[in-house]
Amino acid sequence: xxxxxxxxxxxxxxxxxxxxxxxxxxxxxxxxxxxxxxxxxxxxxxxxxxxxxxxxxxxxxxxxxxxxxxxxxxxxxxxxxxxxxxxxxxxxxxxxxxxxxxxxxxxxxxxxxxx
Numbered sequence: 001x002x003x004x005x006x007x008x009x010x011x012x013x014x015x016x017x018x019x020x021x022x023x024x025x026x027x028x029x030x031x032x033x034x035x036x037x038x039x040x041x042x043x044x045x046x047x048x049x050x051x052x053x054x055x056x057x058x059x060x061x062x063x064x065x066x067x068x069x070x071x072x073x074x075x076x077x078x079x080x081x082x083x084x085x086x087x088x089x090x091x092x093x094x095x096x097x098x099x100x101x102x103x104x105x106x107x108x109x110x111x112x113x114x115x
Contacts, residue, residue: 003070010074017112023086024079026056030066048072056082062102071108088113 014022029044029052036045044052047069055076060066091114098106 006070007074010078014078019078021081022079023081023083024075025084026058026082027052027072027075028060028066029057030062030064031059032063034065044072045069051076055079062104064100064102066102066106085111 029048032043033040034043034045043063043065044057044067045065048065048067051069051072057067088111090111092112094110094112096108096110098108100106
């Protein structure tokens with residue numbers, strides 16, 4: 001149900017905001033292994049690794065799962081391009097704060113530019 005809520009909320013938000021273009025930075029996967037319902041899996045988990053095909057990603061410097069299959073699927077579906085933030089005049093910024101403790105902030109940031 002958590003994934004359904006995440007996907008529904010993101011789709012609704014993109015629709016309500018009238019988003020026309022999304023640029024995403026390369027996805028940080030993390031490394032190591034995680035314990036889940038299916039046992040111990042490598043990071044990125046098999047579903048995440050499959051979804052990462054064709055889009056830029058990197059391991060980063062923190063052990064653990066830094067991106068989930070749900071988040072990866074959303075970025076892969078909605079991002080038009082991948083790279084650094086383009087030249088833009090930011091009108092609004094939103095943050096989604098993660099629950100895992102990596103010893104530093106775990107979040108997703110979205111910057112909007114009204115055209």
